[in-house]
Amino acid sequence: MALPMVYGGPGRYVQGPGELSRQGRYLSWLGCAAYVLFDRGTEDRLRKQIVDGFLDEDLSEPFFKIYDGPCTEEVVVEMAKEAQAEYCDMVVGIGGGKMLDIAKAVAFYAELPLCVCPTAASMDGPCSAISVLYHEDGSFDRYLMLEKNPDLVVVDTNVIAAAPLRMTVAGMGDALATYFEARSCAAAHGTNEHGGASGHLALVAARACYDTLMECGVAAKRDLKKGRISPAVERLIECNILLSGVGFESGGLALAHAIANGLTILPECKAMHGEAVAFGLVVQLRLERAPELDQVLEFCQRVGLPTTLEELGLGEISDDDLLSVADATFKNERNMANEQAKVTKQKLVQLMCEA
Structure with missing residues (x-):
């Protein structure tokens, strides 16, 4: 049914x-x-x-x-x-x-x-x-x-x-993943956070997150540094809070958020949620061989989002700890079921190291 x-x-x-x-x-x-x-x-x-x-x-x-x-x-x-x-x-x-x-x-x-x-x-x-x-x-x-x-x-x-600028940038990381996770969920015929299928409205909102970030993200960060509440800033705030909220919940979550949750088991990981999600997204896009990977990496570099373990402050993490993160990631069963590209724990560890 x-x-x-x-x-x-x-x-x-x-x-x-x-x-x-x-x-x-x-x-x-x-x-x-x-x-x-x-x-x-x-x-x-x-x-x-x-x-x-x-x-x-x-x-x-x-x-x-x-x-x-x-x-x-x-x-x-x-x-x-x-x-x-x-x-x-x-x-x-x-x-x-x-x-x-x-x-x-x-x-x-x-x-x-x-x-x-x-x-x-x-x-x-x-x-x-x-x-x-x-x-x-x-x-x-x-x-x-x-x-x-x-x-x-x-x-x-x-x-x-x-608020500290780092917090708004972290919100960009959370919003950046919204489209790709919703897309994966739809492709996998998965379930959204309400336990149903994602509809067109959710996918449109999710895509609008990505488009808004590409159009306004860098400019909004620049304006916030200057203390200006510009149209770009207003659009970014709407993107981070409303569009991404509707997009992730009604569109579904996948590997990026599963990894972000898995990283919370490491006491030495001091990244904000959205920063961890940005890293998780890079891993997800590498797994999926997504054509948008280079654009996402460039955006993260321009606004200051982490894309590697080293940038997360985990450059010295042990193989055993990485495997523990992979174990914790796989415990996010619904998110993992929404990932269109299948992955093993060993492959996930490899991708995290390569990110």
Whole structure:
């Protein structure tokens, strides 16, 4: 029996300068008493904006939860209980990828509406119905598949532009893989992150990621260095967060993300998620003998994304550790099943060394 086409996306997506301080108008659609999650650094910078935005719309002063630890299942279950005990009627996550994963999982377990407000365009997770759970030591645990996507995503481009440039470049790495993984998933007749087949909309969004990066990526990085929020920057932020979010989730993941997850077992790997995905993509394209490999390598070089083990800081990695990474990669069974080109663990180790 053929799989049905399944598409998912956020209930509403808002992007523009200053939108974080105006989010109260959108949150009033969801409830009036928010459980707001920050990490310490984000809370110090943005708390006043958030409170003012709530009070401007006659919302209750939110319950703030400050947390800097890993996104583990035990932690999010306890937070969900706290949100319910405080009579909150919505969850708001403000921060980077880890904090948004926490907010998603808390909303899921507490059965509350969710708003996410990314403070960096470092990955494509904000729009997705997926929370990535980790073990206490920071290694990958599993994907928590949520019942629905966030009800609201608010992206303040002033906040994104103020984030470290490396984070936005890492987001380019995540978005760069979207098209190639979706293409592989479709060719393999695989399943997307909703458990269905990818449709035309997902593939169009995924292709738009690649085209946007080729057209705007280098210029956007240059403008961000100068502190300018140009049309190229706005397009890049939309690409990293919205287009890639829709593209990967409804299009499917493959080898690039499996490798990125496999690399998390190495304590010495300090790469950001999107940086690891960029490396994984190079390996995937070599395996597939894809004609776009040279263009991808050139783009990565121009914006500063790693394409080799040495550039990931793993130049001295042992053969045993590489085999362990390959073992961990193959545990991402759905992603590996979506890879159109078949590969063994030994071949994967060889490709990682050759990248």
